[in-house]
Amino acid sequence: MSTRQRVRPGGRSARVQASVHTAVRELLEEGGREALTVPLVAQRAGVTPSTVYRRWGTLQELLSDVAVERLRPDTAPEDHGDLRSDLTAWAEQFLDEMTSASGRAYIRDALLGDPDGDNAGQCSAYAAEQINVILARAADRGEHGPDVETVMDRIVAPMMYRILFRPAGLHAAYARRLVTGLFAGRGKDEQ
Amino acid sequence: MSTRQRVRPGGRSARVQASVHTAVRELLEEGGREALTVPLVAQRAGVTPSTVYRRWGTLQELLSDVAVERLRPDTAPEDHGDLRSDLTAWAEQFLDEMTSASGRAYIRDALLGDPDGDNAGQCSAYAAEQINVILARAADRGEHGPDVETVMDRIVAPMMYRILFRPAGLHAAYARRLVTGLFAGRGKDEQ
Structure with missing residues (x-):
């Protein structure tokens, strides 16, 4: 977990995490990481970019959390x-x-x-x-x-x-x- | 060496590398990496930012080369x-x-x-x-x-x-x- 996400989220928080993680995985499969941006992830996940920034800070921290989940x-x-x-x-x-x-x-x-x-x-x-x-x-x-x-x-x-x-x-x-x-x-x- | 710099440079090229590496090390010691930017490094090294971008691509690749040199x-x-x-x-x-x-x-x-x-x-x-x-x-x-x-x-x-x-x-x-x-x-x- 990155600095911004030390506790396991529940409820809405868990749903946001799941949909953002899914969006990252889908976009990685479709277009690779060169094309990946926070606004693109947010749009696919149905949240605002600021939700992503608030929770993960940077795209790199989000990718890190997704990677650990995959590992x-x-x-x-x-x-x-x-x-x-x-x-x-x-x-x-x-x-x-x-x-x-x-x-x-x-x-x-x-x-x-x-x-x-x-x-x-x-x-x-x-x-x-x-x-x-x-x-x-x-x-x-x-x-x-x-x-x-x-x-x-x-x-x-x-x-x-x-x-x-x-x-x-x-x-x-x-x-x-x-x-x-x-x-x-x-x-x-x-x- | 990063992708952009596979051959050992000589002459002017070697001097540019030495002065850019020195600039990075000095700036890291003075202000840490949060404040580090390519224009700042270029200014300290006495080269143009485009020289740095052309040779190293990104700040991260430059930092990687400097790190290997230090190691x-x-x-x-x-x-x-x-x-x-x-x-x-x-x-x-x-x-x-x-x-x-x-x-x-x-x-x-x-x-x-x-x-x-x-x-x-x-x-x-x-x-x-x-x-x-x-x-x-x-x-x-x-x-x-x-x-x-x-x-x-x-x-x-x-x-x-x-x-x-x-x-x-x-x-x-x-x-x-x-x-x-x-x-x-x-x-x-x-x-």
């Missing part, structure tokens, strides 16, 4: 029967989504219109929540796993760093290698 | 006598610089005004060059070390990911822990 996972990670398979499948899917053209654009938007870092923090929290589901499931099976921050450092951080700073050669094999490396470094009693 | 390391990593000490000292210093207010602002600027990713790639290349110096020095001593991409994944990526997405608790102890983890995961014959 929210809509399903729990798949259960493949053991921790290593679960992490591998999740990492492959995460990398695939984030390296897509729209994934890269959303990551960029989320960071750019977010000077206080709240939206970036939310993106990171989404990944951590997914990993926590995988780790809790492993614990239920009696598997010993790493903690969530270790998985963030060893799996999520390298993928996200490379997407932003070093994007050559990012394929599923890279995601698998990260998971293999995480397990290779662990003692037998931990696995 | 360029100006000295080789210190030599502490062995690979682990060298990596630890380098990681601590890197984290300290990048988590400073100006470091964070430069990372942001470098990413924001850089839609094609060249400047982000340059930031990553600077880190990789420094690590290559440390690894070459270790090889000269007869030490066996990890390869540069492994160090990027295990040391640089987690620090940069957390600076951007998960900034709580980033202190020197975190940098040291990453290096410890890298060595803990290696067999005795590799150390």
Whole structure:
């Protein structure tokens, strides 16, 4: 959430947010972001431009909020029967989504219109929540796993760093290698 | 380098770049980025605004180029006598610089005004060059070390990911822990 929108809105406020977000997504699909302006978004959403400015401040902050909403996972990670398979499948899917053209654009938007870092923090929290589901499931099976921050450092951080700073050669094999490396470094009693 | 400036300029071109970069740095120090405009930068640099627009396109692209220039390391990593000490000292210093207010602002600027990713790639290349110096020095001593991409994944990526997405608790102890983890995961014959 941007500075101007820290609380979850309800009622009319929620309807305005939903229609503005929908307008942004539709206009992005139709014409790309070059042509996007606040008046255009407002017209499509059926609100006044000043409503948009009051709530989001700038187009960039609005795009950042929309991007975070799009980056929210809509399903729990798949259960493949053991921790290593679960992490591998999740990492492959995460990398695939984030390296897509729209994934890269959303990551960029989320960071750019977010000077206080709240939206970036939310993106990171989404990944951590997914990993926590995988780790809790492993614990239920009696598997010993790493903690969530270790998985963030060893799996999520390298993928996200490379997407932003070093994007050559990012394929599923890279995601698998990260998971293999995480397990290779662990003692037998931990696995 | 932004799209508009792929070749290293020489002569007048180099002087224009130097004076525009200096103008940006001075104005940032004096008034912060809120007050910064292309005409202001041009006036301070003694060039016309159209020179700046022609070369950098937008203020954001200019800020991105200046940021990358500021993020360029100006000295080789210190030599502490062995690979682990060298990596630890380098990681601590890197984290300290990048988590400073100006470091964070430069990372942001470098990413924001850089839609094609060249400047982000340059930031990553600077880190990789420094690590290559440390690894070459270790090889000269007869030490066996990890390869540069492994160090990027295990040391640089987690620090940069957390600076951007998960900034709580980033202190020197975190940098040291990453290096410890890298060595803990290696067999005795590799150390």
